[in-house]
Amino acid sequence: MPEDIIGLIRENVIQGRITKDDEGMDEGMVGQPGVTELVEQALASDLRIQDIVTKGLSGGMEVVGQKFEAGEYFIPDMLASAEAVGVAMEILQPRLARSGIKTKGTIIVATVKDDLHDIGKNIVSILLRGAGYAVKDLGHNIDTQVIVDAVREEKPQFLGLSALLTSTMARMADVIQTLEENGLRDQVKIIVGGAPVSEEFAKSIGADGYGADGFQAVAVVEALASGTEN
Amino acid sequence: MPRAGILVDRPYERLTKEQVELIHQASMEILTAPGLISFNEEAVNILHSHGAAVESIPGDHRSWRVKIPEQVVLSAMDSVPGTVKLGARNPDNTIIMQGDEPRVYLITGSETNIWLDVDFPTYVHKSDASREIRVPEFKPRRGTVEDLCQSARVCEHLDMVDGFIRNVNIQDRDITEENKDVNKFFASLNNNTKHFMSGLTSLGQLDNVVRMAELIAGGKKALADNPIISFITCLVKSPLQFVDDTTGTFIEVCRRGLPVAVSSSPQAGTSAPIKEAGIMAQINAEVLAGITLGQLVKPGVPVLYGSVPVRARMDTLSDSYGAIETSQYNIDCVQMARFYGIPNYSTSGVCDSKIPGQQSSIERLFSDIVVAMSGPQYLHCAFGLLDCNSVFCLLQAVLDDAHFKMIKSFLRQPRIDQPEMEAVRKQIRAVAATPQKLYISYIRPVLRSGEISGIYPFEGSGEADDVFELAYEQMKDLLARPVEHIDQKTTARIFEEIPGILPRLNVYERES
Numbered sequence: 001m002p003e004d005i006i007g008l009i010r011e012n013v014i015q016g017r018i019t020k021d022d023e024g025m026d027e028g029m030v031g032q033p034g035v036t037e038l039v040e041q042a043l044a045s046d047l048r049i050q051d052i053v054t055k056g057l058s059g060g061m062e063v064v065g066q067k068f069e070a071g072e073y074f075i076p077d078m079l080a081s082a083e084a085v086g087v088a089m090e091i092l093q094p095r096l097a098r099s100g101i102k103t104k105g106t107i108i109v110a111t112v113k114d115d116l117h118d119i120g121k122n123i124v125s126i127l128l129r130g131a132g133y134a135v136k137d138l139g140h141n142i143d144t145q146v147i148v149d150a151v152r153e154e155k156p157q158f159l160g161l162s163a164l165l166t167s168t169m170a171r172m173a174d175v176i177q178t179l180e181e182n183g184l185r186d187q188v189k190i191i192v193g194g195a196p197v198s199e200e201f202a203k204s205i206g207a208d209g210y211g212a213d214g215f216q217a218v219a220v221v222e223a224l225a226s227g228t229e230n
Numbered sequence: 231m232p233r234a235g236i237l238v239d240r241p242y243e244r245l246t247k248e249q250v251e252l253i254h255q256a257s258m259e260i261l262t263a264p265g266l267i268s269f270n271e272e273a274v275n276i277l278h279s280h281g282a283a284v285e286s287i288p289g290d291h292r293s294w295r296v297k298i299p300e301q302v303v304l305s306a307m308d309s310v311p312g313t314v315k316l317g318a319r320n321p322d323n324t325i326i327m328q329g330d331e332p333r334v335y336l337i338t339g340s341e342t343n344i345w346l347d348v349d350f351p352t353y354v355h356k357s358d359a360s361r362e363i364r365v366p367e368f369k370p371r372r373g374t375v376e377d378l379c380q381s382a383r384v385c386e387h388l389d390m391v392d393g394f395i396r397n398v399n400i401q402d403r404d405i406t407e408e409n410k411d412v413n414k415f416f417a418s419l420n421n422n423t424k425h426f427m428s429g430l431t432s433l434g435q436l437d438n439v440v441r442m443a444e445l446i447a448g449g450k451k452a453l454a455d456n457p458i459i460s461f462i463t464c465l466v467k468s469p470l471q472f473v474d475d476t477t478g479t480f481i482e483v484c485r486r487g488l489p490v491a492v493s494s495s496p497q498a499g500t501s502a503p504i505k506e507a508g509i510m511a512q513i514n515a516e517v518l519a520g521i522t523l524g525q526l527v528k529p530g531v532p533v534l535y536g537s538v539p540v541r542a543r544m545d546t547l548s549d550s551y552g553a554i555e556t557s558q559y560n561i562d563c564v565q566m567a568r569f570y571g572i573p574n575y576s577t578s579g580v581c582d583s584k585i586p587g588q589q590s591s592i593e594r595l596f597s598d599i600v601v602a603m604s605g606p607q608y609l610h611c612a613f614g615l616l617d618c619n620s621v622f623c624l625l626q627a628v629l630d631d632a633h634f635k636m637i638k639s640f641l642r643q644p645r646i647d648q649p650e651m652e653a654v655r656k657q658i659r660a661v662a663a664t665p666q667k668l669y670i671s672y673i674r675p676v677l678r679s680g681e682i683s684g685i686y687p688f689e690g691s692g693e694a695d696d697v698f699e700l701a702y703e704q705m706k707d708l709l710a711r712p713v714e715h716i717d718q719k720t721t722a723r724i725f726e727e728i729p730g731i732l733p734r735l736n737v738y739e740r741e742s
Binding site for chain 2: 016022023025074075076077079080083119122123125126137
């Protein structure tokens with residue numbers, strides 16, 4: 001029943017169920033395989049990676065997006081689904097290259113030095129993974145040099161910087177300046193976010209984009225990836 | 231299933247047990263000295279025949295001083311039902327109140343003379359014609375029977391409204407003192423399937439409205455089992471006087487065995503002492519005197535301990551329902567009623583403000599929250615009322631409904647028990663082990679169970695304050711919704727048997 005597995009993956013993305021222990025949206029789902037188990041079954045059944053990703057994972061997220069737009073789903077529902085997709089993508093990661101599927105890109109995220117707040121950054125990470133990006137999360141209170149070194153080594157397409165304090169948002173400018181000094185600025189698109197950050201501030205420090213919330217952050221990354229950003 | 235109301239498990243109380251006892255004792259003493267002045271002779275005779283001392287007062291008006299001994303009051307109180315059922319055309323809208331259970335039912339009221347229409351004219355900025363704003367404009371006019379129908383229709387669809395007290399004084403040209411009662415009862419009952427309470431304009435119409443209710447309920451016994459109507463009578467005029475006509479009405483209502491609210495509305499500073507102890511001792515005496523009379527007329531008649539205390543404004547000496555003390559008196563009365571085990575008719579949400587706006591919202595919400603927290607059973611919470619209950623505005627009623635949803639949400643009881651704690655411990659351990667340390671995935675079942683309160687329902691976009699416009703849209707939507715009218719056959723019988731109902735209220739005749 002390979003086709004059913006893809007359908008079940010799609011359904012469990014909509015339900016936001018990562019494993020068999022998750023409740024999901026409907027009654028009586030605990031104990032039934034979640035996205036993790038289903039993706040493993042799909043791989044064991046030699047189903048096409050392309051179908052798992054496009055028909056199962058992306059197909060499910062498309063429905064989730066429609067439900068969110070219609071007011072049927074709330075942000076926790078979106079996040080649950082995105083997290084399920086993110087987990088699936090991690091499982092699929094080693095096989096993606098072999099199957100010729102290009103990932104949408106890699107993004108490094110970090111909360112800047114002296115700032116311990118990471119809820120927003122974590123939510124953005126979940127949503128980006130759900131959107132099909134490979135996310136490397138450096139964590140919070142990260143030294144500028146650590147971020148710069150990661151950009152040099154990982155060569156990501158995107159760098160996401162987060163700060164919650166007016167006293168730490170200036171560190172974002174430090175990161176951008178240090179990337180420039182190291183000749184790395186042009187190889188990565190930088191988006192910034194966090195409560196005190198604004199579009200105006202983002203422009204003033206030379207960032208490529210600004211996300212007011214997690215959804216906008218994903219939209220900005222998508223726009224930067226397709227070259228349609230303003 | 232009757233309506234659920236809002237159970238306030240641990241109600242807010244201002245008075246200690248000792249203070250409750252002190253008020254009770256003071257009230258008992260007041261009823262013997264000085265006692266009450268009664269302008270109604272029948273009440274005097276009833277009380278006298280049960281042991282009250284009576285003395286004629288010389289003067290132009292026939293009146294008597296009535297001194298009611300404590301034992302007469304306490305004996306009468308023994309027959310007061312602790313449970314009062316208020317029926318409804320739709321049985322699912324039945325209200326069952328226990329005097330010792332702080333379960334709150336939200337009721338509309340009172341009878342306002344002025345109906346406030348709402349419009350949204352557009353204003354253009356003087357120096358920049360491209361800038362326009364829409365500002366609500368409120369236009370007062372005399373209320374009509376069609377307005378009462380509209381109000382009843384909207385209140386039928388307001389989720390938080392548990393019962394309907396007629397809230398518009400019908401002042402059409404063809405409404406007279408003789409036909410007012412039958413028209414307000416029919417207009418309300420025909421457009422609303424919740425319990426209906428009203429005062430009577432003319433005692434002569436009592437049997438007509440009771441007969442109307444019998445026809446709707448399905449007969450005399452059916453009405454007794456499912457009392458779809460009840461009455462409110464202000465038989466007491468503060469300080470300590472039985473008014474002739476309303477006392478007469480009260481006696482007749484009691485004889486018919488239908489539920490009745492015994493209401494007193496003293497004003498602290500003028501018709502009652504300004505101090506809390508004083509107004510409380512007096513209002514309690516006044517309400518107990520009324521309840522005693524009712525039980526002597528017909529033991530076991532269902533009554534509500536009705537309290538509408540208010541403080542006087544210091545600038546005009548008129549009522550100030552927005553005063554902080556007014557809410558304090560109301561909360562005290564709720565506690566006194568619970569002390570006697572009698573369901574309480576209480577008051578909140580009455581505001582001094584003349585139009586919907588910030589003053590109106592703050593005044594009404596303040597008292598709505600604190601009085602609801604005290605756990606009255608039958609809360610006249612002034613849906614849509616403004617200007618000390620002299621103005622009614624449908625838009626305000628829609629806002630009030632939304633705000634009461636928030637209050638209901640706030641009054642939910644905490645769920646903290648062993649199974650809950652075990653689940654929470656498991657959750658905390660699970661999240662602590664994850665790199666992201668977020669509890670978001672645990673929100674969903676709680677969200678779906680309805681345990682999470684919503685955002686403000688009339689939230690504007692961006693920085694715009696669209697509250698009135700959004701509420702107005704909802705009001706129009708509610709007005710457009712159909713209501714379940716009284717069936718055609720019963721309507722025909724009502725028009726045949728009950729004189730004075732305006733033909734234009736017959737929806738079946740209008741349709742044909």
